[in-house]
Amino acid sequence: MVKVYSFEGCPYCDKVKKYLAARGIAYEVHDIEENPEDAAECQRISGDLTVPVTTIDGKNFVLGFDKKKIDELLATA
Amino acid sequence: MKERIHKDVIIIGAGMAGLTAALYCGRMNLDTLVLENGIIGGQIANATDIENFPGFISVKGGDLIATLQQQAENFGAIIDEFDEIEHVTLKSSPKIIETQEKIYECDVVIIASGMNRRKLPLPEEKKFAGRGVHYCQLCDGAAYNGKIIAVMGGGNAAVDAANFLTKYGQKVYLIHRSEFRADEVSQKRLRANKKVEIMLQTEIKALRGDKRLEEVEIFDKKSGETKTLHVDGIFVNIGVVPNTKLFEDELKLTASGRIPAGEDCKTEIEGVFAAGDVREKEIRQLTTAASDGTTAALLAEKYLSKLKG
Numbered sequence: 050m051v052k053v054y055s056f057e058g059c060p061y062c063d064k065v066k067k068y069l070a071a072r073g074i075a076y077e078v079h080d081i082e083e084n085p086e087d088a089a090e091c092q093r094i095s096g097d098l099t100v101p102v103t104t105i106d107g108k109n110f111v112l113g114f115d116k117k118k119i120d121e122l123l124a125t126a
Numbered sequence: 127m128k129e130r131i132h133k134d135v136i137i138i139g140a141g142m143a144g145l146t147a148a149l150y151c152g153r154m155n156l157d158t159l160v161l162e163n164g165i166i167g168g169q170i171a172n173a174t175d176i177e178n179f180p181g182f183i184s185v186k187g188g189d190l191i192a193t194l195q196q197q198a199e200n201f202g203a204i205i206d207e208f209d210e211i212e213h214v215t216l217k218s219s220p221k222i223i224e225t226q227e228k229i230y231e232c233d234v235v236i237i238a239s240g241m242n243r244r245k246l247p248l249p250e251e252k253k254f255a256g257r258g259v260h261y262c263q264l265c266d267g268a269a270y271n272g273k274i275i276a277v278m279g280g281g282n283a284a285v286d287a288a289n290f291l292t293k294y295g296q297k298v299y300l301i302h303r304s305e306f307r308a309d310e311v312s313q314k315r316l317r318a319n320k321k322v323e324i325m326l327q328t329e330i331k332a333l334r335g336d337k338r339l340e341e342v343e344i345f346d347k348k349s350g351e352t353k354t355l356h357v358d359g360i361f362v363n364i365g366v367v368p369n370t371k372l373f374e375d376e377l378k379l380t381a382s383g384r385i386p387a388g389e390d391c392k393t394e395i396e397g398v399f400a401a402g403d404v405r406e407k408e409i410r411q412l413t414t415a416a417s418d419g420t421t422a423a424l425l426a427e428k429y430l431s432k433l434k435g
Contacts, residue, residue, distance in 0.1 A: 058188065059265045060165045060172065068208055082268045097338070098269030099256050112256065114165075116208055116226075 050075065051123070054091035054102040056082040062101040064114045069103075074123065128229045133159045135426055136223050136232040138214075139369070140205055141168030142412050143402025144238035145194045146419025147426075151236075152201030154427045159232075160198070161225065162207040167191035168240040169283070169366065169403075170412060172264055174290045177311070179412050188264075216376040216398050233433055234426040237373065237385060237393075238401045238419065241366035246278065250333040258339020260361050263287045270294045270359045276301055276342065278330060279363035285312040287361050292321045299357065300324045301344065333360070368404050380406045391422040397429055 051069060053076050055062030069076045079087040081100060088098060094110050095102045103119055104110040105126050111118040135151050137144045140162035151158040165171050173187030182190070195205060206225075215222040220231040243261045245251055251259055260266040267290065275295035277288040280302030288300045289312070298321055305326055306313050316322055325344070331352070332343040341356050368383040377393055380386050385400035387393045393400050401418035403410045 056268050059268075060167070060188065061262070061265050064165055064207065071208065097257065099260070099266050100268070101265075116210070 050077055050105070051126070052077045052079055052104050054079045054081055054087060054094070054104075055100050056080050059100060061114045065101045065103055065119070068114070068116065068119065072123075128224070128227060130229045130231060132220070133157050133230055133232040134430060135159070135234045135236060136161065136221075136230055137236045137238055138211065138223070138372075139168065139238035139240050139402070139404070140166045140195070140207065141238060141240045141402060142170055142191075142194070142415040143240070143419040143422075144236070145191065145198050146416045147236045147238060147401055147423040148198035148203035148205070149194065149201060150420055150423030151426065152198055152203040154423070155202070156427060156430065158203040159230065160203060160205040161209065161211055161223065162205065163210050166195055166205065166207050172262060172283075174264070174286055176412065211372060214372050214376060216373070216395050221397065233430055234397045234399070236399045236401055236422045236426060237404055238422075239369040239372070239404050241403045242369050243362065244365045244367050246362045246364070248330070248333060254333050254335065254339045257337065258335060258359050259333065260359060263290050263361050266359070266361075267291050267294050272296050273358035274356060275299070276355070276357045276360040277363060278302070278360055279365070280304065280326070281307045281363065281365070282309055282312060284308065284363035285316050287363050288322060289316055289319070291361065292319050295321065298322050299355065301328050301330060302326050303329045303347070330360075366403070370404060382406070389421070390425055391418055392425065397433070399426060
């Protein structure tokens, strides 16, 4: 399952979610502002709390909105 | 091979000017496509409280833009924020807009590509970008909960960012090399916040840190003193640059990189209009961007009617 670490009101987080939806890809939203566990996990994955962070396996991730990199990440699934 | 598609009007940029043009074009039944390489709303998507748009006491930029997007789409405009533009040919007939996935032909192009944030002009910027140096407080502000934050700049965007970031930071410095340019109302709000320390006539000379930003070197122009300030993150709001790189080979640009066009938004090329902040003009506000979008759309329709006989 694709996971998007994000928070409400973040424009690039919304763009990632819209892109995944447009491609018909199901994803889980992990809100780093609402859930401290999600914030800790986001920091573990990317080393920082800058979002959006998109990941499938919790190891490889894409920071921000980068269509090419997200497509590459999805191709690994 | 890329698919070729014809449109009446292609609008480049989905900020206030572009979406207003899309709304008007849609209402005139023009086959309209809006292409956006960044985020829908442009600069305004980042604005937390807009208090100078007529008809609203206060509105979030994202909410205002979402409504406008809905309005434009309700009248048939298509907005694509994922397919990035690679090349434009404006002097030909039809005009050609090539994206990563498609080749669009169209009769009218409305350029409403707006402005991008100016990058921090220090050699360390690249090292710390995303690791303490940020340009979007809405995206990255939450990473600084309980931390020490600096905002660089003295205009409305900087003051707005500083006000917003007090939600997270235990302390927020506003550092600006000269005097405030922001509205009095916003300045007053910022000055009243106990978390905020305002440092005017102060320049940031260097950024330091191991893996991420840890401190900045500042120079107080009044006292001539150089000091080191511990900060966890800095949000840069030192102005904007016109987003016109795509058009450099097609249109003459002004010294500031904007597109020369009069109040009718017509450029030197027939059927090509420039609207919003990308157009060379004295006043650049949200309201004037909406005005440009309206003008460009209405005159685009006149041009198309003449073209099609």
